[in-house]
Amino acid sequence: MAKLVYVLNGPNLNMLGKREPGIYGGATLADIEAECRAAGADLGLEIEFRQSNHEGVLVDWIQEAGERGVGIVLNPGAYGHTSIALHDAIRSVSPMPAIEVHLSNIHAREPFRHKTMTAPVVVGVICGLGPIGYRLALEALAARQ
Template identity: 70%
Template structure:
């Protein structure tokens, strides 16, 4: 059985490439997913990518990761600042979770400075653009080896 990593994306990330390119860059979510799949293969992982604008669906995927994956990369989008449900779902599973944000949330509006996910996650990468996803996969390779 190959090691699987889930790459989960929250609300509005399906709009990457169109939405505020000055903040999020020009890459689409499909581009980022392709980068993750290629990096995963290089690291010896199968990567499953998923995006939803619905909080409960992301909770379900986190639960599923506990049985099917060795780790999770999650960009919770705005839910990162508001979702106790995602926080609790991460705490309920035993696989490591790395939180990713394309922009530097600490350099943006004050309401974005606090992450509800960070206290439950193994780590956080923010402000390094779409490359943060590959860095998170690299970290999971090291953590799960």
């Protein structure tokens, strides 16, 4: 039986492919979902792929993942830089591993993007590699099982 991994995406990621392609690339969220499902199949992982622009919904999904899943890949979007609620939700499901992913290199952007509130409670952060970062996160979670 495949192990369930939640791939959660935060605000504005539904706009991928349209929003600032010079920063985020041309892939849509549907493209990334298809890549995650293919990677999951290769790795023996079942993928629960979701996106919300609402912080509380993301908190609910993290808590759900803690009950049903074996890991989380989280692209928190802008909430990563501001959300103590996401920090606390990830912490509440520990020791289940979570990996934070950002399509762009947050350290090469505006200073307010250099730090995330979620980084201290995840097992790793992948940034600046575009959509392949999701696959790398899934590979890292599979290796932990």
